[in-house]
Amino acid sequence: MSKKLRYIGYYGLPAGAKGSGRFCFVSAVRKMDYIAEALVDAGFDVEIVSPSWSVADRGIYPGEAVAINDHKRVIFAPSVGTRRGIVRKLAQYLSHCWLVVWLVVNVRRNEAVVVYHSLAFMRAILLAKAIKGFRMVLEIEEIYCDVTPMPPAVQRRETKMIAKADAMLLSTDMLVRRIDLRGRCHAVVYGEYIPIPRRVFPSNDGRIHLVYAGSIDRTTGGAFIALEAARHLSERYVLHILGYPLGIDIEEFAREVEQTRRDTSCGIIYAKVKHGLEYVDYMQKCHIGLSTRTLHGKFLASSFPSKVMSYLCLGLRVVSCDLESVRRSAVGDLVSYYAQDDPREIAAVIGGIDVSAKFDPASRIRALHEDFVARIHQLVAAAPGGIG
DSSP: OOEEEEEESOOOOOTTSTTOSBOOOHHHHHHHHHHHHHHHHTTEEEEEEEOOOBOSSSOEEOOEEEEEETTEEEEEOOEEOOSOHHHHHHHHHHHHHHHHHHHHHHSOTTOEEEEEOOSTTHHHHHHHHHHHOOEEEEEESOOHHHHSOOOHHHHHHHHHHHHHOSEEEESOHHHHHHSOOTTOEEEEOOSOOOOOOOOOOOOOSSOEEEEEESOBOTTTOHHHHHHHHHTTOOTTEEEEEEOOBSSSOHHHHHHHHHHHHHHOSSEEEEEEOOOHHHHHHHHHTOSEEEEOOOSOSGGGGTOOOHHHHHHHHTTOEEEEEOOHHHHTSTTGGGEEEEOSSOHHHHHHHHHTOOTTSOOOTHHHHHHHHHHHHHHHHHHHHHSTTTTO
16 A cells, blocks of 8 residues: 655646646646656655645635545645735735645644745745644755845745755755755756657658747746847758747737847747647657756756756757756756857757757656656655654
8 A cells, every 4th residue: 555645835737627727837837747756656645735826816716635646636725716916915825824734734743745845835834844843855946045036034934944854856966065965865856757759750841940948038038049049040940939928028029039030041930838749749840959048147056947858858859058957967968058148159059960860868768767766765765754
């Protein structure tokens, strides 16, 4: 009989599914799904506890448990739907109060609990841990105060959250050096280690298809850097962009795409957002995935772009900015790098890739998955108190 393991994080289900319409980030949900599947493979039944509130305009949503499969289910906090900002803020606060009560009532002292690191519910987790004394396996994607300047109180709270962890799941090898582990058990997981079987192949049209899939924003600048590089590529290339603009108007981005299209012989297609098998098929019709982003910012010291693993799992070659976290990783030799935010250099790196050469990262990814499953089982068992 499998042992139950609780996993705390903002989780959501696809539109139309029971329990859908909750606040979450798609990238975080995908990472949680992978961690949960690895835990199942390691012999655990996973109970995801989500304090996500409703994003609906109206309605009352009682707390509910939704079974995903025989080994995984989600428990959602009660919430209300509203358009009023102050009521939504209250709903968020109450969801965190619910989380504290749920943990105190349902979790045993010294039981191991996996927690997806979030600034939003740090107070709730720290309070519940102080009351109940569960053992926290903290999953850290990034240290948020490294990414964005935060008030001193938030910086202190994040430092305390990390210090209180009994074991850790870290997104990069660089975080191992960044954090004072003090002998605590840890495992590194860059992203999803699940190779996706080849469903389609790139079109045989004599052109090399590039794809940037991810957030479109001015902060990381990935999509805009890809567009600038396209100005220096020939008609042999087609750049596809998938994603939704954040902090900018979609018409504004569409105009930028159109202007770039007029300035280059490289084809440019903005495909907006795709999901499920439509997303897989669209991506696998491309040869090279672009993990472009600005090379400025303290967060680069410890971040690992999730799209690097996403591209590799789809069987694509990858061009990335030269991050130490990627280069020193177990997949670092599978990636091509550019060293400067120079569109000509990026175009040159793209032009140097032979897409006719054999490239199949699936065996490497499967080996990473098997190693991670073994490691996470040892880590959970080794956390003081084990699984309760």
